[in-house]
Amino acid sequence: GPGMIVIPMAGRSQRFFDAGYTLPKFMLPLGGESVFAHAVGSFAAYFASLPFLFIVAPGAENIAFVEAECARLGVASARVLELTAITAGQAETVAIGLDGAGIDDAEPITIFNIDTFRPGFEFPGAWFAGLDGWLEVFEGEGANWSYVRPAEGDLPLAAETAEKRRISNLCCTGLYHFARAGDFRAALAAERLAPQAAELYVAPLYNHLIGRGGKTGYSLIDPADVIFCGTPQEYQALLTPA
Numbered sequence: 001g002p003g004m005i006v007i008p009m010a011g012r013s014q015r016f017f018d019a020g021y022t023l024p025k026f027m028l029p030l031g032g033e034s035v036f037a038h039a040v041g042s043f044a045a046y047f048a049s050l051p052f053l054f055i056v057a058p059g060a061e062n063i064a065f066v067e068a069e070c071a072r073l074g075v076a077s078a079r080v081l082e083l084t085a086i087t088a089g090q091a092e093t094v095a096i097g098l099d100g101a102g103i104d105d106a107e108p109i110t111i112f113n114i115d116t117f118r119p120g121f122e123f124p125g126a127w128f129a130g131l132d133g134w135l136e137v138f139e140g141e142g143a144n145w146s147y148v149r150p151a152e153g154d155l156p157l158a159a160e161t162a163e164k165r166r167i168s169n170l171c172c173t174g175l176y177h178f179a180r181a182g183d184f185r186a187a188l189a190a191e192r193l194a195p196q197a198a199e200l201y202v203a204p205l206y207n208h209l210i211g212r213g214g215k216t217g218y219s220l221i222d223p224a225d226v227i228f229c230g231t232p233q234e235y236q237a238l239l240t241p242a
Helices: 014-018 035-046 060-073 090-100 181-193 203-211 232-239
Strands: 004-009 051-056 077-082 109-112 133-139 146-150 158-163 170-178 216-220
Touching: 004 035, 004 090, 014 232, 035 060, 035 109, 051 060, 051 090, 060 077, 077 090, 090 109, 090 181, 133 146, 133 203, 146 203, 158 203, 158 216, 170 181, 181 203, 203 216
Parallel strands: 004 051, 004 109, 051 077, 133 216
Antiparallel strands: 109 170, 133 170, 146 158, 146 170
């Protein structure tokens, strides 16, 4: 099944602070809610049924905020894990969270970016449940995304993934599923030996699954179904809709 929803939110929000904001990105107000509530609200259909793990930057205020928002939103099972230091990237943040929360290697995990909104998200169909992992993608422009290069044939299988290197027009939304936490851990260990990017990102980890014969799929959605709030410009645009 979908397993645990893992939401790494340990980024420094540096662009926001540089732009004069005084709160971390996820705490910022947006349409009577917080950015956090919009992102986590993507999984509203699963608040009662799935466990959530939030991995936060050091600071009691971060823990208190997440716990209060989860209680307000009705997240039945929410764990908050506080980091003790800056990590080498999102993938390392997730790994520290999984270890700190004692997540078993056999447990499925679904990783999601805190600065992305997927209103009304539902897990893709039964075919995806038989895969070793999958990524959610949309057809997009630009070179600053994570990407999936599709395999030959009719099935939505990935031949390669890349970070900030445009190998196709399939851009990742920031939603990543691994059928087993152990596969994520093994892939990260392999990625550390020869990192594709300056930071340890999640998307490139699938290359290690693919390389050893694992089946990685991609779930293609309409670009209109995903909203990005990762930069001050994107946040401002959401504050003042056209």
